[in-house]
Amino acid sequence: MAFSSIKIESLLGMITVKLKEDNFVKWDYQFQSVLKGYDYFDFFSGESQCPPKFVINTETGVTKEITTAYKDWVKTDVSLLSLLIATLSDEAIDYVIGCKTSQEAWKSFQERYASVSVVRVNQLKTEFHTVQKGADYVNKYLLRLKVIKDQLVAARERITENDLVIAALSGLPLEFEMIRTVILARDTLMSSTNWG
Known part of the structure:
Protein backbone atom coordinates (compact mmCIF):
# COMPACT_ATOMS: atom_id res chain seq x y z
CA MET A 1 0.00 0.00 0.00
CA SER A 115 -24.58 -1.06 17.48
CA VAL A 116 -27.41 0.70 19.24
CA SER A 117 -29.77 -1.21 21.50
CA VAL A 118 -33.30 -1.99 20.37
CA VAL A 119 -34.58 0.25 23.15
CA ARG A 120 -32.54 3.21 21.86
CA VAL A 121 -33.63 2.56 18.26
CA ASN A 122 -37.26 2.56 19.40
CA GLN A 123 -36.71 5.83 21.29
CA LEU A 124 -35.14 7.41 18.20
CA LYS A 125 -37.97 6.17 15.95
CA THR A 126 -40.57 7.57 18.34
CA GLU A 127 -38.74 10.89 18.49
CA PHE A 128 -38.38 10.92 14.69
CA HIS A 129 -42.12 10.50 14.20
CA THR A 130 -43.25 12.85 16.98
CA VAL A 131 -40.76 15.74 16.93
CA GLN A 132 -42.49 19.11 16.62
CA LYS A 133 -41.21 22.36 15.14
CA GLY A 134 -42.40 24.36 18.13
CA ALA A 135 -40.79 27.79 18.40
CA ASP A 136 -37.69 26.77 16.44
CA TYR A 137 -36.86 28.23 13.06
CA VAL A 138 -37.64 25.77 10.24
CA ASN A 139 -33.92 25.23 9.52
CA LYS A 140 -33.21 24.30 13.15
CA TYR A 141 -36.24 21.98 13.21
CA LEU A 142 -35.11 20.23 10.00
CA LEU A 143 -31.60 19.88 11.38
CA ARG A 144 -32.98 18.20 14.52
CA LEU A 145 -34.82 15.73 12.29
CA LYS A 146 -31.68 15.08 10.22
CA VAL A 147 -29.64 14.36 13.37
CA ILE A 148 -32.22 11.79 14.50
CA LYS A 149 -32.30 10.28 11.00
CA ASP A 150 -28.49 10.04 10.93
CA GLN A 151 -28.48 8.25 14.30
CA LEU A 152 -31.06 5.77 13.00
CA VAL A 153 -29.07 5.17 9.82
CA ALA A 154 -25.91 4.63 11.89
CA ALA A 155 -27.88 2.00 13.83
CA ARG A 156 -28.57 0.32 10.46
CA GLU A 157 -32.20 1.40 10.29
CA ARG A 158 -33.56 2.25 6.85
CA ILE A 159 -35.01 5.74 6.61
CA THR A 160 -36.09 6.85 3.14
CA GLU A 161 -36.24 10.42 1.86
CA ASN A 162 -40.03 10.07 1.86
CA ASP A 163 -39.97 9.04 5.56
CA LEU A 164 -37.97 12.18 6.35
CA VAL A 165 -40.30 14.45 4.36
CA ILE A 166 -43.41 12.99 6.01
CA ALA A 167 -41.89 13.25 9.50
CA ALA A 168 -40.94 16.89 8.82
CA LEU A 169 -44.40 17.77 7.53
CA SER A 170 -46.10 16.01 10.44
CA GLY A 171 -44.24 18.11 13.00
CA LEU A 172 -45.19 21.45 11.49
CA PRO A 173 -47.80 23.63 13.25
CA LEU A 174 -51.24 24.50 11.84
CA GLU A 175 -50.03 27.59 9.95
CA PHE A 176 -48.12 25.24 7.59
CA GLU A 177 -51.26 23.22 6.73
CA MET A 178 -51.46 24.54 3.14
CA ILE A 179 -47.81 23.69 2.46
CA ARG A 180 -48.28 20.24 3.99
CA THR A 181 -51.36 19.58 1.84
CA VAL A 182 -49.62 20.69 -1.39
CA ILE A 183 -46.53 18.60 -0.76
CA LEU A 184 -48.47 15.47 0.25
CA ALA A 185 -50.69 15.79 -2.84
CA ARG A 186 -47.72 15.75 -5.25
CA ASP A 187 -47.25 12.79 -7.58
CA THR A 188 -43.47 12.96 -7.24
CA LEU A 189 -41.56 12.63 -4.02
CA MET A 190 -39.88 15.68 -2.60
CA SER A 191 -36.26 15.24 -1.58
CA SER A 192 -34.87 16.68 1.63
CA THR A 193 -31.89 17.89 -0.42
CA ASN A 194 -34.23 20.54 -1.86
CA TRP A 195 -34.78 22.06 1.58
CA GLY A 196 -32.91 25.25 2.06
Missing part, protein backbone atom coordinates in the same frame (compact mmCIF):
# COMPACT_ATOMS: atom_id res chain seq x y z
CA ALA A 2 1.34 3.42 -0.93
CA PHE A 3 0.96 5.81 1.97
CA SER A 4 0.24 9.48 1.63
CA SER A 5 3.23 11.74 2.12
CA ILE A 6 1.36 13.76 4.76
CA LYS A 7 2.47 13.16 8.33
CA ILE A 8 -0.13 11.47 10.48
CA GLU A 9 0.34 14.05 13.25
CA SER A 10 -0.85 16.82 10.91
CA LEU A 11 -4.19 15.01 10.46
CA LEU A 12 -5.10 15.77 14.06
CA GLY A 13 -5.75 19.41 13.18
CA MET A 14 -8.34 18.30 10.61
CA ILE A 15 -10.36 16.27 13.12
CA THR A 16 -12.13 18.92 15.17
CA VAL A 17 -14.81 16.75 16.79
CA LYS A 18 -13.94 14.78 19.93
CA LEU A 19 -15.91 11.57 20.41
CA LYS A 20 -18.38 11.77 23.31
CA GLU A 21 -21.33 9.60 24.27
CA ASP A 22 -23.80 11.53 22.12
CA ASN A 23 -21.92 12.44 18.91
CA PHE A 24 -20.64 9.19 17.37
CA VAL A 25 -22.30 9.83 13.98
CA LYS A 26 -20.71 13.27 13.63
CA TRP A 27 -17.29 12.12 14.90
CA ASP A 28 -17.35 8.96 12.75
CA TYR A 29 -18.19 10.96 9.61
CA GLN A 30 -15.37 13.44 10.15
CA PHE A 31 -12.81 10.83 11.23
CA GLN A 32 -13.49 8.51 8.29
CA SER A 33 -13.56 11.38 5.78
CA VAL A 34 -10.14 12.65 6.86
CA LEU A 35 -8.52 9.21 7.08
CA LYS A 36 -9.97 7.99 3.77
CA GLY A 37 -8.81 11.19 2.11
CA TYR A 38 -5.21 10.29 2.95
CA ASP A 39 -5.47 6.50 2.38
CA TYR A 40 -5.09 5.63 6.05
CA PHE A 41 -8.53 4.28 6.89
CA ASP A 42 -7.54 0.82 5.58
CA PHE A 43 -5.66 0.28 8.84
CA PHE A 44 -8.88 0.76 10.83
CA SER A 45 -11.05 -1.31 8.50
CA GLY A 46 -8.55 -4.18 8.38
CA GLU A 47 -7.94 -3.89 4.65
CA SER A 48 -4.30 -3.07 5.34
CA GLN A 49 -2.93 -6.29 6.78
CA CYS A 50 0.25 -6.53 8.81
CA PRO A 51 3.05 -8.00 6.67
CA PRO A 52 5.06 -11.01 7.88
CA LYS A 53 7.25 -10.15 10.84
CA PHE A 54 10.32 -12.21 9.98
CA VAL A 55 12.44 -12.38 6.84
CA ILE A 56 12.08 -15.68 5.01
CA ASN A 57 15.28 -17.04 3.49
CA THR A 58 14.78 -19.40 0.56
CA GLU A 59 17.49 -21.71 1.88
CA THR A 60 17.06 -21.64 5.66
CA GLY A 61 13.38 -20.65 5.97
CA VAL A 62 12.17 -18.20 8.61
CA THR A 63 14.95 -16.12 10.15
CA LYS A 64 15.06 -13.98 13.30
CA GLU A 65 15.52 -10.82 11.20
CA ILE A 66 12.49 -8.51 11.29
CA THR A 67 11.27 -7.21 7.92
CA THR A 68 11.31 -3.50 7.12
CA ALA A 69 7.73 -3.75 5.85
CA TYR A 70 6.62 -5.09 9.24
CA LYS A 71 8.43 -2.32 11.14
CA ASP A 72 6.95 0.37 8.86
CA TRP A 73 3.44 -1.06 9.12
CA VAL A 74 3.57 -1.27 12.94
CA LYS A 75 4.96 2.27 13.20
CA THR A 76 2.15 3.62 11.00
CA ASP A 77 -0.52 1.63 12.83
CA VAL A 78 0.63 2.80 16.27
CA SER A 79 0.70 6.39 14.98
CA LEU A 80 -2.87 5.99 13.71
CA LEU A 81 -3.98 4.47 17.00
CA SER A 82 -2.43 7.48 18.77
CA LEU A 83 -4.29 9.81 16.38
CA LEU A 84 -7.55 8.04 17.18
CA ILE A 85 -6.93 8.29 20.92
CA ALA A 86 -6.23 12.02 20.59
CA THR A 87 -9.76 12.51 19.19
CA LEU A 88 -11.51 10.90 22.16
CA SER A 89 -13.15 12.33 25.25
CA ASP A 90 -12.18 10.90 28.64
CA GLU A 91 -15.21 8.57 28.63
CA ALA A 92 -14.51 7.25 25.12
CA ILE A 93 -10.87 6.42 25.89
CA ASP A 94 -12.08 3.72 28.28
CA TYR A 95 -13.29 1.67 25.29
CA VAL A 96 -9.84 1.48 23.65
CA ILE A 97 -7.62 0.88 26.64
CA GLY A 98 -5.81 -2.36 25.96
CA CYS A 99 -6.31 -2.27 22.18
CA LYS A 100 -3.03 -2.97 20.44
CA THR A 101 -3.94 -2.02 16.85
CA SER A 102 -6.03 0.66 15.19
CA GLN A 103 -8.34 -2.04 13.80
CA GLU A 104 -8.93 -3.47 17.26
CA ALA A 105 -9.82 0.00 18.57
CA TRP A 106 -12.14 0.61 15.61
CA LYS A 107 -13.99 -2.66 16.23
CA SER A 108 -14.38 -1.67 19.86
CA PHE A 109 -16.07 1.59 18.82
CA GLN A 110 -18.34 -0.14 16.34
CA GLU A 111 -19.49 -2.52 19.06
CA ARG A 112 -19.99 0.30 21.57
CA TYR A 113 -21.40 3.16 19.54
CA ALA A 114 -22.63 1.89 16.16
